[in-house]
Amino acid sequence: MRVSLKNRLEEINRLLFVSQGVASAIEMDTAVQPILEGVMAIGPSSARVVLAQTNALDMNVNMPTRFGLGELTDEYADLDNQILGLTQKQDKVILTNPARAGLEPANDFPPPATLMAVALKHENVYYGALWLAYEQPRKFNQEEARFISTIASQAALAAANARLYTSAQMGRQRLEAILASTPDPVLVTDHRGRVLLVNPAAVNLLQNGPEITSGTPVESFIQQEELIALINSLEDQPQSAEVSFPGNRIFNATASPVLADGQLMGRVCVLTDITQFKELDALKTEFVSTVSHDLRSPLTLMRGYATMLQMVGELNEQQIGYVEKIVSGVENMSRLVNNLLDLGRIEAGIGLRPEMVDVTETVAQVTEGLQIQAAQKQINLTTNFPQEEIPAVEADPALLQQAFYNLVENAIKYTDRDGEITVSLAAENDMLVFTVRDNGIGVAPVDQPRLFDRFFRVDQKQSNPQSGSGMGLAIVKSIAERHGGGVGVESQLGQGSTFHLTIPLRQPK
């Protein structure tokens, strides 16, 4: 009894040694040593752990799959693949004459006389096999079989851990490789605004003193307040801002939150160099304003001479018709050129002369002026002013009138005969809201976001397409924004549209 107790204690000690070894290792080659040593305690000529190949491509690259201990382990290694085949079908295999079952090493070495193989399975996933072989015939008692099964379950755990570790390691390396080769600067921070990862492009852009390492707070190396605010923002939506860097470089920075279980873990900030786009945009604006400026005088000249033609001699009817076409063409071009110049001036902020404007009066003038155009299409153009008096609004009167005019004129242009147009005014929360509602042709949802862009016009498929330059709404938007306000539209194709213009009642001092 004492002997059996002693044996049992030794077995428990060995198992303890194996499980400590497995628990303290994350890589397979370290974990497998105590496992093989544990198996060797029952005296085989070879103890082997063999891992099956996985389908995941990246995992087999760095992970060794064959391990052995014992004097004949190299000689018997030839049987590894056959053992894998066997244990895939059966969890535990004991063969007293493996050669009879077709298990023979390909080398000339005689096959083992006895062999035991156990499948390595963890949470129902097959990882490979643990197997031991003897040169001489041998029987296994119950304790030995139980001992090997327990060691095999430890080996399976080690294989599962190693695979998990390798896959996490590969994922990290892949991410680092992607980040390193990304030309855009990328900065990953934790929830307190300290650097977790930074790619070489970001180091190039942001590092101007000591090295940026993991844990460096962003304030210590970023000078741009707006970029720091973006990275430290508490919003749970991505935020963007334009950020200027020395050397006249402009970047568009987007910081997106990294959330885990709804908790903000940190932010990923990607910077895109938009210097060239900015330069192109400035060039385009300058080009447009130069060209429109230079076109103004020749157009005035052409209009003048074309109208004078009738004064210097008798014209026949056909000639009069041609002259009218020339004059109307020149007028269209002048209108476009004036619009372009206006827009340039409004955007540059030149000539904004705010004064106290009686907007009810301005709207009345605009609608009265457009009643003739409305009447020509039998459109009912009405105003809807609130009972209480609208306070005077601090704005540039000429620009405000132009914005109202453009919106009401559009409503008439894009509403069919016998339509209804209502112009209303309201003062809400220190803001003036000017609304034009029509039951005209409407705008499809795809076109709505671009309506206020310069030169944007909806493809007109209706029977009498309207002429225009696509500048009217861009001017309305610029005027609203110059006053610190905005524009908006709700529309349904074929049903009608409602355009709003909102500006603050008072301009900031």
Ligand code: ADP
């Ligand atoms: P234009 O009228 O000179 O084309 P705008 O900038 O004023 O340029 O308008 C841009 C486009 O928006 C128009 O071409 C038209 O397709 C659409 N649009 C503007 N107002 C309305 C409206 N009230 N109803 C339907 N479509 C409109």
